[in-house]
Amino acid sequence: xxxxxxxxxxxxxxxxxxxxxxxxxxxxxxxxxxxxxxxxxxxxxxxxxxxxxxxxxxxxxxxxxxxxxxxxxxxxxxxxxxxxxxxxxxxxxxxxxxxxxxxxxxxxxxxxxxxxxx
Numbered sequence: 001x002x003x004x005x006x007x008x009x010x011x012x013x014x015x016x017x018x019x020x021x022x023x024x025x026x027x028x029x030x031x032x033x034x035x036x037x038x039x040x041x042x043x044x045x046x047x048x049x050x051x052x053x054x055x056x057x058x059x060x061x062x063x064x065x066x067x068x069x070x071x072x073x074x075x076x077x078x079x080x081x082x083x084x085x086x087x088x089x090x091x092x093x094x095x096x097x098x099x100x101x102x103x104x105x106x107x108x109x110x111x112x113x114x115x116x117x118x
Contacts, residue, residue: 037044059065 034040039047
């Protein structure tokens with residue numbers, strides 16, 4: 001194509017029209033801080049600032065505070081633990097009640113099986 005000067009396109013290998021650029025195709029090295037943060041510190045700071053303002057505004061609209069959220073989470077956790085422990089308490093009673101019937105029957109069946117094998 002005449003007048004096609006798009007520098008992003010590579011020249012065919014056999015033409016040799018462009019010199020070999022060692023940077024093309026090589027991944028860019030990022031610092032450990034950039035890898036940890038997921039971008040440059042300034043960009044991450046701006047993103048976090050924007051999200052903080054947005055979340056703070058939504059929380060203010062609903063009348064929530066961080067302390068209130070903490071206590072609600074604490075109360076939810078306590079009620080789930082209490083419910084779970086009550087369930088295990090009932091489950092333990094079911095195991096003991098069932099074992100009081102099943103274990104003697106199993107034991108008698110084993111005694112009868114062993115006596116028949118002799």
